[in-house]
Amino acid sequence: MQNVPLKRRDFLGITGGGLFVVIHAELARAQEPARLPTRQAAVADFNAYLRIGEDGRVTCFAGKVELGQGATTSLSQVLAEDLDVALDAIDIVMGDTDLCPYDMGTFGSMTTPLLVPAVRRAASEARAVLLQMAAERLAVPADSLRVRAGLVTDPASPSKTVSYASLVAGKRIERHLANVPVKPVAAFHVIGQSPRRKDALEKVTGKAKFAADQLPANLLHAAVLHVPANGAKLATLNSASATKTEGVRILQDGELVAALHERPDVALAARDALVATFSPASSTPDDKSIFDHLLKTAPQARPAGQRGDVAEGERSATAAIEHTYLNSYVAHAPIETHSATAAFENGKLTVWASTQAPFMVKNALTGALGLPADKVRVIARYTGGGFGGKTEAPQAIEAARLARMSNRPVQVVWNRHDEFLFDPFRPASVMKIRAGLTAEGKIAFWDALFVGPGEREAAPFYEIPHQRTLSAGGWQGGNPPNMHPFHVGPWRAPSANSTTFARESHIDVLAAKAGVCPVEFRLKHLTHPRMRRTLETAADKFGWKPGKTPSGRGVGVACGMYANACNATMAEVAVDKRTGVVRVNRLVLAIDCGIVLNPDGLRQQAEGSLTMGLGYALTEEVRFKGGEVLTHNFDTYAIPRFSWLPKIDVVLIDNPETQALGAGEPPIICMGAVLANAIHDAIGKRLLQLPMTPERIKSALAS
Amino acid sequence: LNSTISFTLNGKPTRVTVDGERMLLWVLRSDLGLTGTKFGCGEALCGACTVVVNGEAVRSCVTPVKSVAGKKVLTIEGLGESKLHAIQQAFVNHHAFQCGYCTPGMIMSAYALLNKTPHPTRDQILQAMDDNLCRCGSHVRVVAAIQEAAGLKGGA
Numbered sequence: 024m025q026n027v028p029l030k031r032r033d034f035l036g037i038t039g040g041g042l043f044v045v046i047h048a049e050l051a052r053a054q055e056p057a058r059l060p061t062r063q064a065a066v067a068d069f070n071a072y073l074r075i076g077e078d079g080r081v082t083c084f085a086g087k088v089e090l091g092q093g094a095t096t097s098l099s100q101v102l103a104e105d106l107d108v109a110l111d112a113i114d115i116v117m118g119d120t121d122l123c124p125y126d127m128g129t130f131g132s133m134t135t136p137l138l139v140p141a142v143r144r145a146a147s148e149a150r151a152v153l154l155q156m157a158a159e160r161l162a163v164p165a166d167s168l169r170v171r172a173g174l175v176t177d178p179a180s181p182s183k184t185v186s187y188a189s190l191v192a193g194k195r196i197e198r199h200l201a202n203v204p205v206k207p208v209a210a211f212h213v214i215g216q217s218p219r220r221k222d223a224l225e226k227v228t229g230k231a232k233f234a235a236d237q238l239p240a241n242l243l244h245a246a247v248l249h250v251p252a253n254g255a256k257l258a259t260l261n262s263a264s265a266t267k268t269e270g271v272r273i274l275q276d277g278e279l280v281a282a283l284h285e286r287p288d289v290a291l292a293a294r295d296a297l298v299a300t301f302s303p304a305s306s307t308p309d310d311k312s313i314f315d316h317l318l319k320t321a322p323q324a325r326p327a328g329q330r331g332d333v334a335e336g337e338r339s340a341t342a343a344i345e346h347t348y349l350n351s352y353v354a355h356a357p358i359e360t361h362s363a364t365a366a367f368e369n370g371k372l373t374v375w376a377s378t379q380a381p382f383m384v385k386n387a388l389t390g391a392l393g394l395p396a397d398k399v400r401v402i403a404r405y406t407g408g409g410f411g412g413k414t415e416a417p418q419a420i421e422a423a424r425l426a427r428m429s430n431r432p433v434q435v436v437w438n439r440h441d442e443f444l445f446d447p448f449r450p451a452s453v454m455k456i457r458a459g460l461t462a463e464g465k466i467a468f469w470d471a472l473f474v475g476p477g478e479r480e481a482a483p484f485y486e487i488p489h490q491r492t493l494s495a496g497g498w499q500g501g502n503p504p505n506m507h508p509f510h511v512g513p514w515r516a517p518s519a520n521s522t523t524f525a526r527e528s529h530i531d532v533l534a535a536k537a538g539v540c541p542v543e544f545r546l547k548h549l550t551h552p553r554m555r556r557t558l559e560t561a562a563d564k565f566g567w568k569p570g571k572t573p574s575g576r577g578v579g580v581a582c583g584m585y586a587n588a589c590n591a592t593m594a595e596v597a598v599d600k601r602t603g604v605v606r607v608n609r610l611v612l613a614i615d616c617g618i619v620l621n622p623d624g625l626r627q628q629a630e631g632s633l634t635m636g637l638g639y640a641l642t643e644e645v646r647f648k649g650g651e652v653l654t655h656n657f658d659t660y661a662i663p664r665f666s667w668l669p670k671i672d673v674v675l676i677d678n679p680e681t682q683a684l685g686a687g688e689p690p691i692i693c694m695g696a697v698l699a700n701a702i703h704d705a706i707g708k709r710l711l712q713l714p715m716t717p718e719r720i721k722s723a724l725a726s
Numbered sequence: 727l728n729s730t731i732s733f734t735l736n737g738k739p740t741r742v743t744v745d746g747e748r749m750l751l752w753v754l755r756s757d758l759g760l761t762g763t764k765f766g767c768g769e770a771l772c773g774a775c776t777v778v779v780n781g782e783a784v785r786s787c788v789t790p791v792k793s794v795a796g797k798k799v800l801t802i803e804g805l806g807e808s809k810l811h812a813i814q815q816a817f818v819n820h821h822a823f824q825c826g827y828c829t830p831g832m833i834m835s836a837y838a839l840l841n842k843t844p845h846p847t848r849d850q851i852l853q854a855m856d857d858n859l860c861r862c863g864s865h866v867r868v869v870a871a872i873q874e875a876a877g878l879k880g881g882a
Contacts, residue, residue, distance in 0.1 A: 407826070
């Protein structure tokens with residue numbers, strides 16, 4: 024436990040008295056970009072902290088955001104467990120840059136593996152200090168005391184009790200205990216349970232406040248005039264008819280043009296009445312020509328995995344098969360569009376923003392508005408889905424600039440068209456894999472080139488003596504400026520959701536070539552014990568009947584690893600050969616993500632990933648031409664809906680040997696391949712391009 | 727253009743003096759401050775803005791406010807004011823949400839469904855809810871929650 028030195032009094036001032044414990048998550052700190060000097064610079068040596076108040080309540084402040092993944096609930100469980108306090112005595116404050124210490128952002132399935140262990144260590148130490156204080160107070164040795172629900176008791180003398188609240192009352196506690204052990208798994212009574220989600224009541228009653236639900240006094244709603252295509256520039260503007268409506272203001276500052284009104288719909292209508300011309304975008308590819316374009320514009324490929332000698336492996340192979348797998352741009356399409364409410368008060372800017380990364384947004388705001396860090400506060404209380412698409416928040420800058428220009432609070436809510444146009448899409452990709460078999464039916468060599476998706480999980484985890492994986496371009500930026508016609512970025516399990524499609528499809532291709540059951544073929548090439556167990560568990564739950572493909576049954580399998588979580592997915596599909604429509608009847612997922620903090624929360628993430636993954640596998644594809652996104656709304660971008668629902672079985676593998684791992688992303692990565700493999704099993708044709716739309720199915724059937 | 731429009735909102739007589747062509751969603755959220763009803767697509771394609779008008783689920787983003795004159799409008803704020811409605815309780819029990827943004831619209835669509843069809847089959851639930859989109863993938867739980875609220879066997 025750290026003392027809370029005076030330089031941290033700004034935190035203390037906001038949060039009141041009590042016992043403060045700061046929490047270090049070393050890896051998260053190491054990943055903090057050095058270029059982010061914020062007000063938190065002085066206290067950037069910790070990532071979260073908790074306070075045990077004089078009222079006995081425990082408050083944990085962390086810079087993560089509740090996106091729906093249930094982090095507020097799982098963090099509460101961890102604190103309740105390691106402090107021995109009641110779950111409902113815990114409050115979690117997240118996503119507020121004034122109250123919470125710096126956090127890079129909520130993505131990459133990092134909250135559980137990085138923040139949770141740090142919180143556990145800090146809570147365990149706090150509990151030990153409190154026990155030591157109680158021992159002094161009660162004149163009883165600390166190791167004979169018991170704690171339950173924040174009340175310390177001497178079992179030998181039940182009248183001797185003291186609460187955490189009274190121990191911390193009126194004090195500044197400055198003690199440090201080294202090497203306090205955390206509770207062993209066997210002693211858990213809160214971790215591993217599935218309590219009611221902390222956010223449940225607010226979310227079912229409509230009381231949960233999202234960024235656009237903030238309605239400060241004198242609020243103006245702004246509809247921003249966006250360019251019609253990425254790369255286009257405003258040329259001329261005539262606002263005469265837009266200003267005819269009473270109360271409409273048109274504000275312009277360079278490229279930022281917006282219609283403002285007290286009512287959001289009136290502002291939007293005024294924006295639509297603006298007459299503007301734009302210089303055309305320079306981008307030329309469309310959603311058909313993009314794959315050739317990517318090959319032409321990609322940067323030099325870099326090694327992403329190498330073992331043995333591919334040329335030697337190829338000489339030992341009796342058969343080789345090469346396929347090129349294609350994947351399209353997909354949108355994040357959260358139901359909450361990018362939104363922000365910005366208000367200045369006494370020179371200080373507060374922005375409520377829908378974002379996964381409030382500190383990143385704060386930094387962007389200080390830069391864009393030229394404000395010192397202590398004059399900007401970003402609050403992301405609830406965010407209506409992110410999936411990687413809300414790490415940046417350009418709408419927050421729009422709102423803040425307009426608030427300054429108008430001298431009034433301003434709210435910006437992108438409409439669905441804006442959302443599709445400026446979404447940082449998952450990059451499209453071209454993935455070539457050439458691989459061969461030995462006479463014994465083992466994989467002799469594997470030679471892969473991934474253009475576009477990034478290199479995560481690109482290299483196979485199977486035992487292949489001679490293999491080489493190259494990767495060119497990625498989702499994290501650094502691509503040549505003309506490579507993608509628009510922004511690309513992280514999309515739930517970035518890179519892995521594409522690379523797994525190609526790899527697991529090609530493994531099935533090889534299994535079929537070898538005439539071996541695809542499960543057996545995988546097990547023959549797998550030595551990773553957790554992955555093997557995961558695959559066997561899925562096969563058992565699914566009732567997998569061994570057999571070579573295509574069998575006509577419409578069953579498929581795929582394995583994936585992401586953020587150290589192992590998952591195996593199995594599917595059963597029916598393909599309507601006349602319409603080309605694929606119906607997914609059943610999905611089984613087995614997942615090993617270490618210690619399970621909250622089984623129901625994990626199941627939610629798994630079910631959500633599987634359901635969402637139906638979309639990128641079957642229908643989701645951004646249409647575009649010349650930088651213009653032709654996909655405008657959900658009528659032309661089909662995301663999964665109720666009528667698609669398969670029967671879903673999720674098996675959580677009990678693995679107390681491995682640290683708890685994040686699970687918001689891993690279960691989605693197999694969906695492309697497992698359905699491609701099941702479709703191949705059903706119709707005997709291999710789909711090499713996602714999404715596997717009815718047209719592509721029909722065209723495969725006709726080939 | 728402005729006219730005075732009277733309707734019953736969550737059981738209370740309500741009058742607004744607005745342009746009657748404006749959509750109910752914005753009048754609810756902005757003029758009346760009821761932010762439980764959400765904007766998602768603006769074209770009746772996602773269901774986030776669903777409210778119940780005279781027992782029917784409607785998309786408030788394409789419903790001119792004049793069309794609810796004299797009618798009974800129910801929003802998420804009007805459900806379970808003192809105690810959770812059975813549907814809300816079932817959504818809690820099944821954790822039938824993640825980010826929670828589509829949830830008010832889901833609950834209002836489910837309310838209208840059970841209003842008309844108290845004991846729906848699974849297929850009827852899928853059909854009635856099909857135009858309510860959820861990006862987090864809470865569908866299996868929403869179905870289970872509606873089944874529970876309808877007094878049917880819970881579980882997906």
